[in-house]
Amino acid sequence: MLLENKQIAIIGGGPGGLTLANLLQQKVLMVRVYERDENKHARVQGATLDLHEESGLEALKRAGLTDAFYANYRPDAGKMRLITKNLEIKLDDHAETADATDVTNLRPEIDRGPLRQILLSSLQEEIVVWDAHFTSLEAEKDGWRIHFRNGTSAYADLVIAADGANSKIRNFVTDIRPVYSGISIVEGNIYHAAKNAPKLWEILKGGKVFAFGDDQSIILSAKGDGSMSFYTGCKVPENWVTASGIDFSDKHSVHNWFKEAFGSWDLTWQELFESDELWFVPRPQYHYPLDQAWEAHSNITLLGDAAHRMPPYAGEGVNMAMQDAFELCDCLTDPQFPDLKSAIGAYEKQMLKRASEVTQITLDSTEILHSGDPIKNMMDLFEGAKG
Numbered sequence: 001m002l003l004e005n006k007q008i009a010i011i012g013g014g015p016g017g018l019t020l021a022n023l024l025q026q027k028v029l030m031v032r033v034y035e036r037d038e039n040k041h042a043r044v045q046g047a048t049l050d051l052h053e054e055s056g057l058e059a060l061k062r063a064g065l066t067d068a069f070y071a072n073y074r075p076d077a078g079k080m081r082l083i084t085k086n087l088e089i090k091l092d093d094h095a096e097t098a099d100a101t102d103v104t105n106l107r108p109e110i111d112r113g114p115l116r117q118i119l120l121s122s123l124q125e126e127i128v129v130w131d132a133h134f135t136s137l138e139a140e141k142d143g144w145r146i147h148f149r150n151g152t153s154a155y156a157d158l159v160i161a162a163d164g165a166n167s168k169i170r171n172f173v174t175d176i177r178p179v180y181s182g183i184s185i186v187e188g189n190i191y192h193a194a195k196n197a198p199k200l201w202e203i204l205k206g207g208k209v210f211a212f213g214d215d216q217s218i219i220l221s222a223k224g225d226g227s228m229s230f231y232t233g234c235k236v237p238e239n240w241v242t243a244s245g246i247d248f249s250d251k252h253s254v255h256n257w258f259k260e261a262f263g264s265w266d267l268t269w270q271e272l273f274e275s276d277e278l279w280f281v282p283r284p285q286y287h288y289p290l291d292q293a294w295e296a297h298s299n300i301t302l303l304g305d306a307a308h309r310m311p312p313y314a315g316e317g318v319n320m321a322m323q324d325a326f327e328l329c330d331c332l333t334d335p336q337f338p339d340l341k342s343a344i345g346a347y348e349k350q351m352l353k354r355a356s357e358v359t360q361i362t363l364d365s366t367e368i369l370h371s372g373d374p375i376k377n378m379m380d381l382f383e384g385a386k387g
Helices: 015-026 056-062 066-070 112-121 198-204 251-261 267-273 317-332 340-369 374-386
Strands: 007-011 030-034 080-084 089-092 134-140 143-148 153-156 158-161 179-190 208-213 216-222 228-235 278-287 300-302
Touching (some): 007 153, 056 317, 066 112, 080 198, 198 208, 208 374, 340 374
Parallel strands (some): 007 030, 007 158, 080 208
Antiparallel strands (some): 080 089, 179 228, 179 278
């Protein structure tokens, strides 16, 4: 076996990295996940995740975690309302009746926190190393010496970058730079949303809301812990975060921006920034070129957003990362490959082809949702899917 007696380091404990660790653990390989969070109880931000049959759900099936997933998923979390900036409901899944136990034709949703816990619980205790914030790599023997912010280091024969959209490890694989999509998001989370954003929480009804107007978007997701995540999407210059004069460490500064930028929207939307029980961060949205490619290495590779970051407007991010995990595991443990470079090259070839196709779909969706009449386009899309 190519990885026999070799130490594997996965940098990043998101769904992709933890899925890969599970699959490699099944092969009785020496693997460690280095995660920057202080411990497993760290708060996980972000919207709910819908898992797709051929990718996210397939990864959980291979990991032996399907039952655990369905014990923790949220049947109503995927119910959607499509509304205008003035709160006019154009499409409402809540008006339709469905058997909540029938998940065969759905893309079931789960909160990020429970999904992470399911994956963590499947791993031997020593596999995840907490408080291991990556800082640098240096070549050592045929592998790498990995350095962390807390002053510790570790050796690995193979490093796998699962450290997200702003990956620090990607530069050791390729110098291909991301391309700005034209859209920047303010991502946020309102805690105790029934109290702190009651009108929006009522509109949300435990599911999702997609709202559009003036080439802008707001997406809301209810979470099982009673919080509400949101994304505001706007067409702004690439340097908007630094050049706008907005102090993103100050809620009042961000709220003042929102009052102006979304000033034509119904006043109910102002609930997004009225509470002090609030977390938010600006996120310019990037993607990699559709034709990105590089020569494979023998001791390092990428998965998930580190390999193929893209805007969130097709819901593919976590699914792509989890599919990367099982495809990479298949290649690394396939006896047909004579060496690690060949195995990694085969994985990267199929991963980049798949990523290119999904990135194009995502960019098309991003454009549709921030121009023209996105509500009509989305309604046509959903009606076509039902037909």
